Amino acid sequence: MQRIKVKSLLSSESAQEEVLLKGWVRTLRDNKAFSFIELNDGSCLANIQVIVDSNLENYADVMHLSTGAAIAVTGKLVESPGKGQKWEVQASGVELIGTAPDDYPLQKKRHTDEYLRTIAHLRPRSNKYGAIFRMRSALSKAIHDFFQERDFKWIHTPIITGSDCEGAGEMFHVTTLDLMNVPKQNGEVNFVEDFFGKEANLTVSGQLSVETFCTSLGDVYTFGPTFRSENSNTSRHMAEFWMIEPEMAFANLQDDMQLGQDFIQYLVRFTMEQCSDDLELFAKFVDKELMSTLDNIANNDFVRLPYTEAIEILQKSSQQFEYEVKWGKDLQSEHERFLTEQHFKQPVIVYDYPKDIKAFYMRLNDDEKTVAAMDILVPAIGEIIGGSQREERYNFLTKRIKELGFDEANYWWYLDTRKYGTVPHAGFGLGFERLLMLVSGISNIRDVIPFPRTPKNLEF
Numbered sequence: 001m002q003r004i005k006v007k008s009l010l011s012s013e014s015a016q017e018e019v020l021l022k023g024w025v026r027t028l029r030d031n032k033a034f035s036f037i038e039l040n041d042g043s044c045l046a047n048i049q050v051i052v053d054s055n056l057e058n059y060a061d062v063m064h065l066s067t068g069a070a071i072a073v074t075g076k077l078v079e080s081p082g083k084g085q086k087w088e089v090q091a092s093g094v095e096l097i098g099t100a101p102d103d104y105p106l107q108k109k110r111h112t113d114e115y116l117r118t119i120a121h122l123r124p125r126s127n128k129y130g131a132i133f134r135m136r137s138a139l140s141k142a143i144h145d146f147f148q149e150r151d152f153k154w155i156h157t158p159i160i161t162g163s164d165c166e167g168a169g170e171m172f173h174v175t176t177l178d179l180m181n182v183p184k185q186n187g188e189v190n191f192v193e194d195f196f197g198k199e200a201n202l203t204v205s206g207q208l209s210v211e212t213f214c215t216s217l218g219d220v221y222t223f224g225p226t227f228r229s230e231n232s233n234t235s236r237h238m239a240e241f242w243m244i245e246p247e248m249a250f251a252n253l254q255d256d257m258q259l260g261q262d263f264i265q266y267l268v269r270f271t272m273e274q275c276s277d278d279l280e281l282f283a284k285f286v287d288k289e290l291m292s293t294l295d296n297i298a299n300n301d302f303v304r305l306p307y308t309e310a311i312e313i314l315q316k317s318s319q320q321f322e323y324e325v326k327w328g329k330d331l332q333s334e335h336e337r338f339l340t341e342q343h344f345k346q347p348v349i350v351y352d353y354p355k356d357i358k359a360f361y362m363r364l365n366d367d368e369k370t371v372a373a374m375d376i377l378v379p380a381i382g383e384i385i386g387g388s389q390r391e392e393r394y395n396f397l398t399k400r401i402k403e404l405g406f407d408e409a410n411y412w413w414y415l416d417t418r419k420y421g422t423v424p425h426a427g428f429g430l431g432f433e434r435l436l437m438l439v440s441g442i443s444n445i446r447d448v449i450p451f452p453r454t455p456k457n458l459e460f
């Protein structure tokens with residue numbers, strides 16, 4: 001007999017003579033005459049109630065089952081007389097697959113997120129973490145659907161790279177050199193002897209690679225893991241995270257802002273329509289205002305605000321900020337959150353930032369002080385998207401590379417795209433974990449990724 005998943009069992013149209021299901025015991029209540037098992041197989045939030053009659057030949061074993069044990073149940077699917085569930089299973093057989101001793105770390109009571117992080121290998125068996133990781137999977141598909149419906153091509157950009165896209169140098173080295181005996185030349189590490197014959201790193205962004213495909217396939221995107229060694233232990237940063245980076249050909253900053261808004265609204269609506277059971281849990285137990293926040297995001301245009309005006313609003317506000325607000329300085333998360341949570345009370349797209357606080361590849365505006373950059377800010381998180389129109393003019397780009405003291409030779413292939421058939425193009429990066437925080441109301445980024453990697457933390 002084929003195993004049926006609880007999710008499809010619960011949406012069954014009619015009773016069934018015989019079903020086989022397998023999963024983990026959430027709770028067991030035993031009676032002399034029969035026992036009730038709440039069984040969960042991870043396919044959905046809901047458990048199915050299994051009723052085991054004391055006549056069953058291995059009933060003594062069933063009575064000793066405890067939370068966390070794995071079992072297989074055969075039986076009849078019948079309408080449940082009990083409240084709160086349509087179906088239940090009357091067991092004709094219960095097979096013990098894997099027992100769980102009493103020290104099972106995930107007991108029925110409510111555990112703290114901090115504790116659950118220490119058992120990241122078991123936390124997906126809890127309601128909340130099961131829900132977020134099912135949503136993570138569903139949204140991954142929705143992301144591909146969004147782009148594929150719009151005829152964007154998915155490009156697998158490399159994870160090991162020889163270039164630093166953001167130019168911030170917060171990269172992890174990749175090397176096979178013997179760390180006890182590093183080859184040196186003129187006092188410096190001699191990377192010629194390393195695996196690739198040059199310095200190699202884990203990528204901080206697939207953007208530069210995907211841009212080369214944008215100038216050949218047109219609209220493209222990447223979706224993959226990204227690595228940053230910035231030593232910031234915040235609730236919104238990780239050393240390893242997933243990023244979606246679309247790049248549009250023949251497009252400008254306005255197009256970029258529109259795509260960013262459409263993308264976020266699509267994913268929010270998708271979550272509300274397709275993940276309603278899991279979402280309900282978050283609205284009930286994690287963030288009471290989640291549904292109204294999501295409604296607001298899905299149904300209203302985002303505010304578009306030049307950086308210079310954002311600075312004026314922040315300076316005029318009576319809010320006390322820890323970090324100085326001054327034209328030419330980057331917005332800190334407290335500033336971003338003030339704009340989106342208190343001032344506008346909706347998502348805000350800040351654009352035209354001072355060139356000195358943004359990456360080398362962003363297109364210089366006619367004022368020569370600002371670049372065609374845009375960040376999308378959302379409540380509770382701040383920056384969720386960072387993007388720009390790219391500098392497509394060969395001379396401007398080489399000038400900027402020189403100004404910043406980068407080695408032009410390292411960018412020869414990137415510059416070639418500006419030399420041969422250059423076109424205006426624009427793109428952005430959306431942090432997948434920040435999106436998951438937005439749609440779940442979960443406030444710590446460590447709780448939306450299966451195995452978080454943060455400074456001094458590489459368990460599991």
Ligand code: 4AD
Nearest residue numbers: 205207237238241245384385386387427428429431
């Ligand atoms: O603003 P960022 O650094 O932009 C880029 O990497 C560009 N190359 C993107 C592009 O234009 N193609 O990062 C983009 C987004 C941020 O807005 C944020 O959501 C997320 O990536 N992000 C992080 N998420 C988790 N942990 C970190 N350390 C993150 N750093 C950035």
Ligand code: MG
Nearest residue numbers: 375383385386
């Ligand atoms: Mg950014």
